[in-house]
Amino acid sequence: MSFLECVRISFRSIKANGLRSILTMLGIIIGVAAVIAMVAIGEGTSSSVASQINGLGSNLLIVAPGQATQGRVSLGAGSLNTLTLADAEAIAQKESVAGVAPSVNGRAQIVWGSNNYSSSLEGTTADFPEVRNVEVAQGRFFTNFEVKQQFNVAVVGTEVVNNLFANLSTSPIGQTVQINRIPFTIIGVLKSQGSSGMTNNDDRILIPITTAMSRLTGGKNVGTIYVSASSSDQMDQAKLDIASTIRAQHNLRPTAADDFRITSQSDILSTAQQVSSSMTALLSGIAAISLIVGGIGVMNIMLVSVTERTREIGIRKAIGAKRSDILRQFLIEAVTLSLIGGVVGILFGVGAALVISKLGGMATSISLSPILYAFLTSSLVGVIFGVYPARKAAQLKPIDALRYE
Amino acid sequence: MKPVIQIESLKKQYQIGDQEIQALRGVSLTIEEGDFVAIMGPSGSGKSSMMNVIGCLDKPTSGEFYLDGFPVSEAHDDELAEIRNQKIGFVFQNFNLLPRTTAVENVELPLLYGGVSAKERRQRAVQALISVGLAERLNNKPNELSGGQQQRVSIARALVNDPVILLADEPTGALDTKTSEEIMGIFQQLNDAGKTVILVTHEPDIAEYAKRIVRFRDGQIIANELVAERRRVLSEEVRR
Structure with a gap:
């Protein structure tokens, strides 16, 4: 059976279980959209912070009075x-x-x-x-x-x-x-x-x-x-x-x-960038977790689907489907689910980033790399979380599968 | 006559818990091309195990089995899948059609796994459905068809790859008497045209449509005899 026919079969089966497929994809959609929106917010914030700091002045050095100490206890900046x-x-x-x-x-x-x-x-x-x-x-x-x-x-x-x-x-x-x-x-x-x-x-x-x-x-x-x-x-x-x-x-x-302290603009800039890059990492980490949760959702549904379609698998095997045919069918189904989820998630994520910058007044910047990353991750999620259910389906014995009620 | 099935001292054991069940205890059977054999026996007699082995759905524990000259007892899973696809046409009691899939797509399925091009698939599937009298039901889904019509679709699916044997497991078990007669008529027609048919049933009057009855009891063949008074469904009746 050709690859294209496998894809056609999985599309049909996704369509046949419409609501369930959409709910499954929702996990991936939210995960991918969250990753993209969070990275966009993080990058937007760090570039706006950088431009604000540059806006302080060019080649700026700030001289501030030092800290007084009284009995070895610092009294804080500006105490002198x-x-x-x-x-x-x-x-x-x-x-x-x-x-x-x-x-x-x-x-x-x-x-x-x-x-x-x-x-x-x-x-x-x-x-x-x-x-x-x-x-x-x-x-x-x-x-x-x-x-x-x-x-x-x-x-x-x-x-x-x-x-x-x-x-x-x-x-x-x-x-x-x-x-x-x-x-x-x-x-x-x-x-x-x-x-x-x-x-x-x-x-x-x-x-x-x-x-x-x-x-x-x-x-x-x-x-x-x-x-x-x-x-x-x-x-x-x-x-x-x-x-x-x-x-x-x-x-x-x-x-x-x-008894004084000199701070340069680039010091402030690098501190601020460190802060915002660790914030970006934190946000995208949280978003990545939701992507994994989405992947587990895909696996869950695929397992249910394998059990529910045991009879179908039996029929297909009885009339000549090989193990690899069944494996491929279910794997492609899982990947298709998560890829559609990924693409929709990218659209939602980009849309959310645009809405946030329009209405929330927060700077966002959308770049290609998180989009590619999200796309690859979601297809990878499909493969990783699809392999187990697909293997389970492929290893069913035809007589057991046919007898399954 | 060329033998399509040669079975020599075939044994099949199952392990259920600690219990070892001897489903087949040394069965030998030869079926020749163009024959119409009914396999009969009470439940637990081994007829279902026999049918699973003949259908290459299950491998025997020991013994020899040649299907159309091919040594099945030594085949791998993928080879068995290919044999099922190319040489065997299955007709089941509960039809086993894919739900939410049209009649013609169901019939196309064996060709899909056989690697036939989309255009030829459609052509052959339509041809097979016409031959079982379902020309007007090509695009109906199983739930839109009557039991008899569904069984016709599954016969068409069994035929579409032009298999060596047609293996029917209680094909009339879910049908009323009149529809059963129609379905048996189709099998007789196909047999008349030269197709080897193997029928598993526990109903004596259904078995009488066959040319030969093989009786199982306790995992062994206890009788293998020609049908004396064979029932025939007239072709005219089938067409109507």
């Missing part, structure tokens, strides 16, 4: 307030460094007319747009002169504009607002960036760092210094230059530990 504007200025002298944006953070109440809004306030310098990859949509960013002279000027994000100037039909540029009861002039609006993780990048107010330190946050220390290296090749050099500069600034003895 050691960084100063002078440190930032010293770093800026280095050749490997393209821009330096020291920053202080806080929250502020911003009032315009009868409207008020609370947002995060960040004091920084004129290098901020370059270092942090931020663009000004309307107006302009503050200049070094305005920073030096402690001007009361502010650049705001679109979220602030939408909330505070909701009933203003014209541009907010030039409007005077009160930030913690101090009057500021709006000179620019940032281009919308959307949110990255928990932070909404459009919900912030930027003012000159000098103004922030003297009039709003107080103190002499800066929270973080953002530095952009002059090129990606200069990242390591910049890191060394920053470290030696700050150590010199802080008069640290050679034996003393750093």
Whole structure:
């Protein structure tokens, strides 16, 4: 009997037991669809995380104060307030460094007319747009002169504009607002960036760092210094230059530990990618388990089918079917079941990934390899879980099978 | 006359639990081409075991069995399958047609395993169904056919490969008297045309359609005699 005829016979038998075949395939369909959707979500998440981290700025290095220890107990990052504007200025002298944006953070109440809004306030310098990859949509960013002279000027994000100037039909540029009861002039609006993780990048107010330190946050220390290296090749050099500069600034003895910490963008990126790749592995592992469960479903149904069709097997054997004919028939049936399930599962999985990215707002990316993998796995599942029932069918003795009621 | 079945001191033992059952205790039988033999005997006499061996569904424990000159007692499972496919046509008591499968597809089945091309299969299956008077029922499924019609389909299936012997196991067991007569008429017609027919039955009046009756008791042949007053179904009756 030819292969094609075997396929025809198994299709007929699948069709003859319609509902049962569909239920059997459902296991495979869900398994394959889950694998594909999970991998798509995992890959989509990791690529969106990567693009968010790249969006932080190009060749970015983040200098943060170190941890204080008290009786050998670490007090946590930022427990030392050691960084100063002078440190930032010293770093800026280095050749490997393209821009330096020291920053202080806080929250502020911003009032315009009868409207008020609370947002995060960040004091920084004129290098901020370059270092942090931020663009000004309307107006302009503050200049070094305005920073030096402690001007009361502010650049705001679109979220602030939408909330505070909701009933203003014209541009907010030039409007005077009160930030913690101090009057500021709006000179620019940032281009919308959307949110990255928990932070909404459009919900912030930027003012000159000098103004922030003297009039709003107080103190002499800066929270973080953002530095952009002059090129990606200069990242390591910049890191060394920053470290030696700050150590010199802080008069640290050679034996003393750093009282600051430098993190590069690529460090964050690789950490995030590790997290998301282990998440992808976890999700697809769970999905693979459901595929195995689906395979067991196929085996279960095939075993039932062999028992139920013992008589049919007897008839076929009596009129001349060889062992191999019966084996092939049932094996092809199992593989056909799981392959149809696999193809339908791929369609469902791709569809689910598309729906999730459309409605759920999650990034998904569909690539060919999980689809091929799912297709191969489902046919393999058919073979593995089909062999036992098929062998059982093939080994039936014709007289026993014919006598079976 | 050429012998199609030569059986020499055939034995068949079964093991059921600790008990050893001697189903056939040294049977010798020769059936010649064109014969019409009825195998009779009460249940437990060994006639079913005999029929399983002749039908190559089961292998004898010892003894010689030649079917159409081929030594069956030494054949492998796959060879037996091929013999069943090429040389034997089975007709069963309960028809044993594949459910949810049309008459013509049921008849095609032996040709499918015989490796005949799809076009020739269809042609020969239709021809066989016409020869048993089912020209109008080609595409009906077994559950849409009467008992007599189903038995005709299974006769057509048995004939389609032009086998050496036609082996019928209680072919009228599930049929009423009139239908039984029609079916026996078909067997007689086929025998008249030269086909060797072996019939297993426990009904004496069915056995009388045969030319010869072989009686079994306790695993042995106790009688092998020609039928004195053979019953004939007139061909006209069959056609009607």
